Amino acid sequence: MSVFSRFTGRLAGVGRLALAATLAAPVVALTVGAPPAAALENGLALTPQMGFNDWNAYGCAVSESLIKSTALAMHDNGMQAAGYAYVNIDDCWMTSARDSAGRLVPDPAKFPDGISGTAAYVHSLGLKLGIYEDGGTATCAGYPGSLGHETTDANTFAAWGVDYLKYDNCNNQGVSARTRYTAMRDALAATGRPILFSLCNWGEESVWTWGAPVGNSWRTTGDISASFASMVSTFHGNAGLAPYAGPGHWNDPDMLEIGNNGMSPTENRSEFSLWAEMAAPLLAGTDIAGASAETLNVLTNRNVIAVDQDSLGRQGTLVSSVNGLDVLAKPLANGDVSVVLFNETGSAATISTTAAAIGKTGASAYTLTDLWSGGTSSTTGDISASVEAHGVVMYRVSGGATGAAPSGGVHALGAGSCLDVPNFATTQGTQVEIWTCNSGPNQIWTRTPSGQLTVYSGDSTRCLDAYDNRTAPGTKVEIWPCNGGENQRWTFNADGTVTGAQSGLCLDVTGAETANGTAVELWTCNGGGNQQWSLG
Template sequence: MRRILRLALAMTLSAGTLVALGGTSPPALALNNGLARTPQMGWNDWNSFGCNVNDGLIRQTADVMVSSGMAAAGYKYVNIDDCWSTRSRNASGDLVADPQKFPSGMKALADYVHGKGLKIGIYSSAGLTTCAGYPASLGNETRDANLWASWGIDYLKYDNCGDHQGRTAQQRYTAMRDALAATGRPILYSLCNWGQDSVWTWGAAVGNSWRNTGDIQANWNSVMGILDSQVGLESYSSPGAWNDPDMLEVGNGLSGTESRAHFSLWALLNAPLLAGNDLRSMSAETRGILTNSEVIAVNQDWGGRQGHKISDNGNLEVWRKPMADGSVAAVLLNRGGGTATVSTTAAALGLGAGTSYSVRDLWAHTTGSSSGTVSASVPAHGAAMYIVSGGGTPPTATALRGVGSGKCLDVTGASQTSGTATQIWDCNGQSNQQWTLNGAGELRVYGSKCLDVYNRGTANGTAVIIWDCNGQSNQQWRANSDGTITAVGAGKCLNVPNNGTTNGTKVQIYDCNGGANQRWTRA
């Protein structure tokens, strides 16, 4: 089976955050190595070459990644998959690059790739052997991580093959996370355990991405089967921590129409965009698909919201992704064998009421307008992709003043660090008191941080903090007609404890009671 790699550092909250929360260090909620803040983009040799990997292929691919415009479009990782090493470790216990395949060694190859302005990835497995039977890293995590760091490796795809020696997936993948972190080198860590062990529930604390499915194959049925397995997983995805439905098969046996649909959907899913074709011989059509800057922009949107399915009518589906600027990306998918009309509405896409909407076709690169219906004639195995915007005045930032306290909802110390507690403070109009309630139910501050119920808590008194916006229910809020604000995930209200009025009183959630300490107005 195939795999993908990436490095992870264990996340800990800053000392300032701990002081703000007034507690001891909580368990790690997400990896925070500063990598993959948007889904990683690059190339992997496995889909086209399997074990036929060598120094020349990697150098030539790096060259073409630059000359074809892919690097300029955002692709930067050139990743080596299985079969790169000798069949056994050396006398010192180290992995050895196959001298026939890589005569100059991995350090020289990494230097070459870096010289192109790109990054390089390597592969191993969380077992005793790789999927192709080469030595893997279980029990040798520290040794191997240090070796890769010495070579200048930037990305680790970590598979699930080989004897696991009775250790759980979390134990095995966490051991490599810690070994990579200890090297001090930023290495993107991609978990590849094929969607086993409900990896999406713990992957964010361990890796930058996690495979949530079996291997993709270069045919339409495989692409659609993997798409189906993504339903319901969107809440686990966030900046630095991505669901991974496997590499792209664009240009590998799929038709141009199928390839455009595949690329559109993977972009909407915030999937890592890892090309799997032979870049050296790709057609102009394939290159055009992989470098479509408007589709890539949906994938790389800084808000980090993963798309999800909103309509399923047999072979006709509609998928939507909220964008950071308040617009919505939509994919109208036709899985069937003949041309069909696929439609949705601005309301279904989550846009506000209005009489006119802008509709940008991301493949035709044209802009039209609509009174509310978005529709396309879509060929068999095809998809249309749009950015739809409009529907009233975009939400604006405002201060939220507590009715009981007369003070404003405030980010402690004007910090922009995830995990910082919120409090009440004299209203001052500063950016740490400016909140935007958008159509997704998020209360945003600083543009990219969301009001967040700590650790998805539901208990009375759970702290309310700021965190990178991730679309999860503990970051969704509902403004009620009586002035209360309900945390959707917990079903409790934004609350100033003990009817406090003192600057610095920390905000929490509590059973809704309609009291003045739970009611808020726009300041």
């Protein structure tokens, strides 16, 4: 262990993150990966926003009549009653040039009553209106952007009665997203009108590390499409970012594709369940006025919506992910835990976990409520179901006590600690260790679909790696730039062990020690407590 590690371990009352910042070690890495700041103080999105956006179903074919008919349908078909509040206009709503005063102009053919007239109608139904703009010189479809016009445009939106701004990232002239999005945040705040601010910079620049005081939500991935493969990829891109989400500031894995004919009914239920479990914004992107009963039944499942809208505001995390069989857990405000068993594979499979693994303890029996069928059952601790291909089973688990929410870390169960990169290092070859869980960026690991475990983000991304491709017991486990090697692939097994794909050996806390700073290595699998791990 380094002098820095020994020094920090002896300081009382000073967190490692704070001390590292004080000593100014890798300042850039700490700035990029620090835990999120306080949420944007506009009082909005205390639970994830719910509503409609026209882009997925209509593209540039937006109009006043479409927005009004959608709002009326939401008012009448149960969506508004289920919690959907925003009716959002996407790109292509404006003319190709500003007016003589430099203001944006609604296309008079598409919006004969203007945005203010459309907003008045939407408001008359008890709903709210959202609009789209871009933080560059032009929108993604080529219409005038807001870069350099933030104050004028914010004042225009406020005067029109806009309640929500989706702010895109095209044609940004190389100006950092943080600079551009902060400028619009300040302009919106200066209007005095509450306007929910949705950052749409596609997950670039590690937006989750700085987005909380800037916007109410931020896109964590590229654009989704109406296919199961796209949905799964988007899910994995968002699932590891739970520590950055909370009331007023949410990870956004993009709009829902439910009802757009690219996925089966089973896959639609999976998307809705996963988005709710991840406390994601629920923005329907389909033809609402013409939606089928099946589509509306998914979009208005109040048991699942209650998980998304839970006031505790925790994003669910992966408890385990083995060969396309995933378990996610989300603690809820009343002490229950929502559990999703997700089968990514093409065949039905049994997926299992336990009450202890999801943070439940202290009861002789737990009640499981199936949030899709409504049925209930009880268990003494095992949670298991046969899950159809591409499907989910989603339970609300009640009874007993609920421990601390998962932190997004890899937990060493025997030591009660987390897998940790010492001193927030990014240097290749740094051996990993265990340390008291603190949700620091050096403890947040993301499991990729190919079986890698990554830490940090952007240019600093590192993979968990078996040193020098070695396969002998005692091999150092370290961080290294990701290269796709077999020595960087890991399997989370049902018995709690984590094995290296190349070696078949188990991830092991050296000597079964429990002290902070104990090194992690590969060792012959033996079932010991120092080889038991959980993800999430």
